[in-house]
Amino acid sequence: MTVFRLVVVSAGLSKPSSTRLLADRLTESTVRQLSDGGRQIDVTVVELRDLATEIANNFVTGFPGAALRAAIEAVTGADAVIAVTPIFTASYSGLFKSFFDLVDHDALTGKPVLIAATGGTPRHSLALEHAVRPLFSYLRAVVVPTAVYAATDDWGAAGDGLTGGLPGRIDRAAGELAALLAGRGPAAPALPEQVVPFAEQLAALRA
Numbered sequence: 558m559t560v561f562r563l564v565v566v567s568a569g570l571s572k573p574s575s576t577r578l579l580a581d582r583l584t585e586s587t588v589r590q591l592s593d594g595g596r597q598i599d600v601t602v603v604e605l606r607d608l609a610t611e612i613a614n615n616f617v618t619g620f621p622g623a624a625l626r627a628a629i630e631a632v633t634g635a636d637a638v639i640a641v642t643p644i645f646t647a648s649y650s651g652l653f654k655s656f657f658d659l660v661d662h663d664a665l666t667g668k669p670v671l672i673a674a675t676g677g678t679p680r681h682s683l684a685l686e687h688a689v690r691p692l693f694s695y696l697r698a699v700v701v702p703t704a705v706y707a708a709t710d711d712w713g714a715a716g717d718g719l720t721g722g723l724p725g726r727i728d729r730a731a732g733e734l735a736a737l738l739a740g741r742g743p744a745a746p747a748l749p750e751q752v753v754p755f756a757e758q759l760a761a762l763r764a
């Protein structure tokens with residue numbers, strides 16, 4: 558049986574962390590929906606809070622420590638990623654951005670990614686659309702249509718009858734990620750990129 562590698566990146570700073578809680582709920586729903594289809598999932602959680610010092614050191618030394626290297630390798634080798642950040646000053650947190658700055662720019666190409674965020678105010682939900690989604694679009698990830706935002710008041714609040722509230726949004730986004738994964742199967746190892754020198758490309762055009 559094929560096993561999907563799901564990597565969950567959580568950038569919450571508090572303990573306990575609402576960002577981690579949201580990440581866990583999204584993971585549970587994704588695993589449940591994939592398991593219903595008879596698939597096995599191997600989940601790795603990357604807590605960026607624990608890697609904060611190594612991330613800062615990597616910027617000044619140019620090298621990752623062992624734990625950071627393992628986290629970067631996990632994301633690079635994942636079949637799908639769930640990426641959850643707290644909203645700081647109407648955008649992703651600096652720690653979240655710094656981690657993805659250290660991941661190779663080609664590592665997420667074509668990879669299914671579910672984006673989510675927590676915040677204090679519901680008015681900043683679109684930070685997912687104007688900040689987080691463009692980041693992953695730049696990295697050429699395949700971001701699922703539903704991005705999940707959880708403001709403080711969303712936890713425990715009843716749904717509005719249309720979306721099913723936060724649990725409904727979680728299940729919808731997780732379902733989209735599960736469907737993307739199920740439709741593709743586990744990723745094959747990346748082939749080395751073939752770079753055709755520009756002079757050769759020009760010569761081919763002239764021929």
Ligand SMILES: Cc1cc2nc3c(=O)[nH]c(=O)nc-3n(C[C@H](O)[C@H](O)[C@H](O)COP(=O)(O)O)c2cc1C
Nearest residue numbers: 569570571574575576644645646647675676677678
């Ligand atoms: C420096 C800082 C800036 C913040 N800026 C925002 C903000 O612009 N909009 C918002 O909704 N919440 C903002 N918050 C609140 C956090 O997004 C919120 O507390 C978050 O859910 C905490 O996640 P955690 O429990 O995983 O640490 C800010 C919090 C901090 C510490």
